[in-house]
Amino acid sequence: MATLSAKSESLRCLEKLLAECDFSFLSQREQKHFEKRLLTHFPRLFDLLVPVYQHRYDLYYHLRSLLMELAHGFAQRSSKLKHRDKSRLAEPDWYRDETMVGMACYVDLVADDLADLTDKIDYFKQLGIRYLHLMPLYKSPEGDSDGGYAVSDYRTVDPKLGTTKQLKQLANKMADAGISLALDFVFNHTSDECDWAQQAKAGDQEHQDFYFLFDDRRLPDQYDQHLREIFPSVRRGCFSYLDDMDKWVWTTFNNFQWDLNYQNPAVFRAMVGEMLYLANLGCDILRLDALAFVWKELGHCCENHPKAHMLIQAFNCCLQIVAPGVVFKSEAIVHPDEVAKYIHPEECQLSYNPLLMALIWNSLATRKTRLLEHSLATRFEINTDCCWVNYVRCHDDIGWTFDDGNAAELGINGYDHRLFLNQFFTGHFEGSYAKGMGFQFNPENGDCRVCGSLASLCGLEQALEMQEPLLEAMALARINLIHGIIMTIGGIPLIYQGDELAILNDYSFLHDPHKTHDARWVNRPKITPQALEQVRLKNSAAYVVNQHLRQLIQWRGQYPVMGRGTTQIIRLEHPHLFAYVRQTEHGHKHYFVANFSDAKHQISGSKILPVDQLPRLDLISGQSFSASGEWQLMPYQLLWLKES
Numbered sequence: 001m002a003t004l005s006a007k008s009e010s011l012r013c014l015e016k017l018l019a020e021c022d023f024s025f026l027s028q029r030e031q032k033h034f035e036k037r038l039l040t041h042f043p044r045l046f047d048l049l050v051p052v053y054q055h056r057y058d059l060y061y062h063l064r065s066l067l068m069e070l071a072h073g074f075a076q077r078s079s080k081l082k083h084r085d086k087s088r089l090a091e092p093d094w095y096r097d098e099t100m101v102g103m104a105c106y107v108d109l110v111a112d113d114l115a116d117l118t119d120k121i122d123y124f125k126q127l128g129i130r131y132l133h134l135m136p137l138y139k140s141p142e143g144d145s146d147g148g149y150a151v152s153d154y155r156t157v158d159p160k161l162g163t164t165k166q167l168k169q170l171a172n173k174m175a176d177a178g179i180s181l182a183l184d185f186v187f188n189h190t191s192d193e194c195d196w197a198q199q200a201k202a203g204d205q206e207h208q209d210f211y212f213l214f215d216d217r218r219l220p221d222q223y224d225q226h227l228r229e230i231f232p233s234v235r236r237g238c239f240s241y242l243d244d245m246d247k248w249v250w251t252t253f254n255n256f257q258w259d260l261n262y263q264n265p266a267v268f269r270a271m272v273g274e275m276l277y278l279a280n281l282g283c284d285i286l287r288l289d290a291l292a293f294v295w296k297e298l299g300h301c302c303e304n305h306p307k308a309h310m311l312i313q314a315f316n317c318c319l320q321i322v323a324p325g326v327v328f329k330s331e332a333i334v335h336p337d338e339v340a341k342y343i344h345p346e347e348c349q350l351s352y353n354p355l356l357m358a359l360i361w362n363s364l365a366t367r368k369t370r371l372l373e374h375s376l377a378t379r380f381e382i383n384t385d386c387c388w389v390n391y392v393r394c395h396d397d398i399g400w401t402f403d404d405g406n407a408a409e410l411g412i413n414g415y416d417h418r419l420f421l422n423q424f425f426t427g428h429f430e431g432s433y434a435k436g437m438g439f440q441f442n443p444e445n446g447d448c449r450v451c452g453s454l455a456s457l458c459g460l461e462q463a464l465e466m467q468e469p470l471l472e473a474m475a476l477a478r479i480n481l482i483h484g485i486i487m488t489i490g491g492i493p494l495i496y497q498g499d500e501l502a503i504l505n506d507y508s509f510l511h512d513p514h515k516t517h518d519a520r521w522v523n524r525p526k527i528t529p530q531a532l533e534q535v536r537l538k539n540s541a542a543y544v545v546n547q548h549l550r551q552l553i554q555w556r557g558q559y560p561v562m563g564r565g566t567t568q569i570i571r572l573e574h575p576h577l578f579a580y581v582r583q584t585e586h587g588h589k590h591y592f593v594a595n596f597s598d599a600k601h602q603i604s605g606s607k608i609l610p611v612d613q614l615p616r617l618d619l620i621s622g623q624s625f626s627a628s629g630e631w632q633l634m635p636y637q638l639l640w641l642k643e644s
Ligand code: OTU
Pocket: 146, 147, 149, 150, 186, 230, 253, 289, 290, 291, 292, 331, 332, 333, 334, 395, 396, 397
């Protein structure tokens, strides 16, 4: 009866806390509602926080402050959002809808500011976008702010972009247009200009305890032995020296991004406050930035620690109490075994799918599908209440996060293969069509990642330079193929700004002293009116890609199997083809076959369709395919065989 007694312990604790807390700022009705939520979720929150903070004599005090934080968050949640919470609770898997298609963009790269973006909502709506991730738009340091991921104040919109009021208006207008808003919850670190960091610099002990500050290198040296270097070209190791304080501070990323110390429960409580503030702005999805790093312990690699999971679940629990209509999206760009561990209805309902992303690029480089098929066959399936976010490009670099074991099973040496992929996508491999740039080369282990826009990595930039129509056609076929896969394989497709226009690399960052050291800016282009104009020019690259994407989105939205269905990877064992099937619980099926090579390939239909099936229509080519036939796939062709 261990769980029963544990539960009663948590409820006893809650009873005491409630007796001490003054919620008079809530109406009687609201108090009742809030306490009901607490009764349901507090036991779990308690069970998560007690083991994490058992070393703290003052945990009870922190729980009381946390309860007050939650109550304030609840008080500040508008009735409109509470109403949305109610409907989401009635349909908790709303994000699995077949019409869900996402896009990620920077406010100032697609518009002048928030007000201008509000006027441009129709652009996204017309394209079929149902969720928009706005890259960090909070106050951050002038100059280099890691693209906004160094947050100075979570509660202030970057004045260059507008005001909080405008952000709320935008959220409202987006909701009216049926578009969900995703915002970043950057909770692993703050900028060194954040109020907490400023107070720490001024000598305030309470705020120094918000970070990992060290008087000398003794502990940093011990930690460093086990840590991976994320930005090795910024500095070696994970700590930065602070001149003014004569101390070392933990900085996983840039020197100006100070890691928060979650061993201190005050940090958890404070960040819950910031999280609820963001939720109450009216966002639907919170993207948990760099979530793998939030728990640090000596002797551990400090990524994916079991306590990181407990913390994230605890954050989610707080969300269930105050803003249950909001879901978490995991940004774990780590080993696939570890990515999977963040995905759970009580942890992160959504997760980027970095394995699919990396292996799609791998298949384009090698023209082979073995690793893609072999890895996804066992790794694609996740909790059915959760959902992958499938993407091919984002604002970051591409990291080759496949499993070396899976590669070895096919006779591929993971280490050597990554070297090849970096060579290929930076255009250094003979015959490569890709024009990418290396990112964060680590001289110690040869590790490197790749940056570049979708179009440039697919060969469009090279083809246009060479003025080779055939190469251009191939590049466009590659783009269309991989857009087709993220649209159909199961989960929410997430398009990256400019990819709907086949925008090439933007090298202007090389002349900006605040950006030149960070090659990721090559894939953060400004979407100019001229770029948008391209779409009108029939047969321009932008036109071809855009038309295809629109068509895919429209088809996707027509078939429930593209929403709340399941995916099965078909073990074709064909060197160049990749196939999967989507299925509803009623047995409706759509089949997909992709050719990852620049040559034609054949396969017999019976390898995909059961022999007793009627011929099926391919939505994309309009041709019919039967189980008894030999199917011929053109270079980079994708078949979408709907039910007849
Ligand atoms: C995230 O990415 C953001 O997406 C980046 O834009 C930020 O710079 C960074 O966090 C810091 O806020 O290192 O190169 O999963 O790969 O979290 C990208 C591990 C990053 C990291 C990922 C991080």
